[in-house]
Amino acid sequence: MFVVTAEEMRRVDLHTIQTVGIPALVLMENAGRAVAEEGMELFDARRGVLAVLAGKGNNGGDGLVAARHLIEAGYDVKIIYAEAPESFRGEAAIQRDIASRLGIPCEVYDSSAIDWRGYSGIIDALLGTGSRGAPREAYAALIGQANLSGLPILSVDLPSGLDADTGQVFDPCIRAARTVALAFTKRGLEQYPGAEFAGEVKVRYIGIPRKAAAEAGIRTFRIEEPLLSRQLRLEDYRLRRADSHKGTYGHVLVAAGSRSMSGAGLLSAKAALHGGSGLVTWALPDRLAEPMFGQVPEAMLAGLADEQRGDWSAVQADALAQLAVGKDALLFGPGIGRWAQDTAFLRKLWEGTDCPLVLDADALNMLAAAGDAANWPKRGAPVVLTPHPGEMARLTGTTVPVVQRDRIETARRYAARTGVTLVLKGARTVIADPEGNFYINPTGNAGMATGGAGDVLAGIIASLLAQGWHGPEAAALGTYLHGAAGDRAAASRELSASLTAGEIIDHL
Numbered sequence: 001m002f003v004v005t006a007e008e009m010r011r012v013d014l015h016t017i018q019t020v021g022i023p024a025l026v027l028m029e030n031a032g033r034a035v036a037e038e039g040m041e042l043f044d045a046r047r048g049v050l051a052v053l054a055g056k057g058n059n060g061g062d063g064l065v066a067a068r069h070l071i072e073a074g075y076d077v078k079i080i081y082a083e084a085p086e087s088f089r090g091e092a093a094i095q096r097d098i099a100s101r102l103g104i105p106c107e108v109y110d111s112s113a114i115d116w117r118g119y120s121g122i123i124d125a126l127l128g129t130g131s132r133g134a135p136r137e138a139y140a141a142l143i144g145q146a147n148l149s150g151l152p153i154l155s156v157d158l159p160s161g162l163d164a165d166t167g168q169v170f171d172p173c174i175r176a177a178r179t180v181a182l183a184f185t186k187r188g189l190e191q192y193p194g195a196e197f198a199g200e201v202k203v204r205y206i207g208i209p210r211k212a213a214a215e216a217g218i219r220t221f222r223i224e225e226p227l228l229s230r231q232l233r234l235e236d237y238r239l240r241r242a243d244s245h246k247g248t249y250g251h252v253l254v255a256a257g258s259r260s261m262s263g264a265g266l267l268s269a270k271a272a273l274h275g276g277s278g279l280v281t282w283a284l285p286d287r288l289a290e291p292m293f294g295q296v297p298e299a300m301l302a303g304l305a306d307e308q309r310g311d312w313s314a315v316q317a318d319a320l321a322q323l324a325v326g327k328d329a330l331l332f333g334p335g336i337g338r339w340a341q342d343t344a345f346l347r348k349l350w351e352g353t354d355c356p357l358v359l360d361a362d363a364l365n366m367l368a369a370a371g372d373a374a375n376w377p378k379r380g381a382p383v384v385l386t387p388h389p390g391e392m393a394r395l396t397g398t399t400v401p402v403v404q405r406d407r408i409e410t411a412r413r414y415a416a417r418t419g420v421t422l423v424l425k426g427a428r429t430v431i432a433d434p435e436g437n438f439y440i441n442p443t444g445n446a447g448m449a450t451g452g453a454g455d456v457l458a459g460i461i462a463s464l465l466a467q468g469w470h471g472p473e474a475a476a477l478g479t480y481l482h483g484a485a486g487d488r489a490a491a492s493r494e495l496s497a498s499l500t501a502g503e504i505i506d507h508l
């Protein structure tokens with residue numbers, strides 16, 4: 001499903017009205033009608049009055065249409081205008097006049113504290129995609145009042161006070177129980193903290209043809225049907241060909257683990273196996289090979305000469321590159337630690353191997369230490385990076401708050417500049433490819449915020465690469481499957497807090 005910015009929404013809107021010829025009032029009618037229907041689901045008509053907080057833009061217009069339909073359905077409704085209704089223009093003014101002719105009760109907000117007794121719910125139609133900056137004056141005061149009311153709030157298009165493009169919230173911002181996203185969901189509704197302020201997001205059709213969005217070049221998608229089946233080939237993953245054999249599903253080389261973090265290697269090798277690849281070879285410092293005997297019986301172990309150190313500091317990059325010959329994907333990073341000259345080691349792998357490469361954990365820190373990855377030679381096979389916000393901050397030379405302020409933009413810039421596929425982890429992981437496509441992953445839960453979950457993700461993505469998925473598709477499908485497995489694992493426990501990374505693998 002498409003995810004749009006405010007500017008993209010305006011373009012699609014304009015195209016629909018001007019080129020396709022669907023009048024703006026028709027879209028507003030459909031929007032208000034959809035909001036009213038959601039309201040009927042959320043609010044009980046027999047209990048008190050619904051307050052419709054109306055701003056002077058089209059968001060307010062949608063709210064006025066909803067008020068009219070809710071009254072027809074038997075609700076008591078009162079409109080509270082944020083500004084003098086005489087200031088309304090265009091379609092919103094038409095709705096104001098209709099509401100007035102119908103005698104819908106209304107008042108203009110006078111900056112005082114609202115006595116919410118007698119009310120049962122609030123429809124927030126103050127600000128939508130036309131909002132700029134922090135809510136001002138009466139808008140800010142009304143948002144504050146609504147949040148203090150303790151009543152359930154239904155937001156029209158966006159919680160007022162939310163930045164539609166980044167998911168950042170201004171002070172104040174409506175805390176909605178539900179948000180009706182009109183036509184398409186917005187980036188701000190899909191990224192935290194906005195996703196939390198929006199409550200449950202319901203995307204409603206308002207008459208804007210899907211074709212109009214495709215023609216406007218929208219390239220941000222939420223990972224769900226039909227994207228999963230069409231682009232990410234979920235069916236191919238689910239249903240294996242009857243005449244296939246282990247060679248059909250690729251051979252992953254996992255280079256991971258060291259003395260203090262052997263578990264990272266174990267988890268990523270297991271995840272690569274459960275991810276479906278036909279064969280997995282786990283390369284690790286030789287000293288660790290023996291203690292790992294039998295731990296993952298399905299994987300082959302390749303101990304690399306390490307001068308008996310149990311870490312990667314004496315391992316030769318050439319030895320690993322040699323092992324990668326003929327493999328279908330190489331995962332490098334989980335639990336490897338750092339050592340002197342490690343950036344040169346990474347560079348040798350980057351240039352000296354020709355299979356798809358997944359870099360995770362300390363491999364990302366090496367890349368950050370090596371300077372600008374944009375200056376590294378282009379690889380023939382794809383590169384997928386899987387940073388968490390801290391690693392992303394190091395890669396881009398900024399801080400975690402800067403990365404998180406606009407995750408999609410951060411990921412977009414890095415992927416476009418360096419030519420890699422970037423998986424920016426965290427709640428609602430973002431995948432950006434070098435061509436400017438983005439995928440936002442809806443699966444996963446806070447129980448997955450646990451050591452080893454990232455090693456599992458990297459293993460799954462490497463596994464899909466080895467099975468023939470392209471970089472961005474492997475990253476998107478892998479992230480989706482990882483989150484979905486985590487959701488199943490969480491559902492199998494009473495408390496998601498007790499989830500461990502190994503269980504994500506068990507539920508793949």
Ligand SMILES: NC(=O)C1=CN([C@@H]2O[C@H](COP(=O)(O)OP(=O)(O)OC[C@H]3O[C@@H](n4cnc5c(N)ncnc54)[C@H](O)[C@@H]3O)[C@@H](O)[C@H]2O)[C@H](O)CC1
Nearest residue numbers: 013027057058059127128129130131132133134135136157
């Ligand atoms: N998706 C669609 O195709 C449709 C969407 N609809 C709705 O229209 C709004 C966007 O409407 P717009 O008139 O462009 O802007 P807003 O209603 O969001 O409000 C703008 C309004 O508010 C003032 N303003 C801007 N920023 C602030 C601020 N920080 N504080 C106070 N006031 C502010 C500004 O002066 C404007 O007058 C979209 O979200 C949908 O709800 C259509 O109804 C149907 C088609």
Ligand SMILES: [K+]
Nearest residue numbers: 124127156158
């Ligand atoms: K709103």
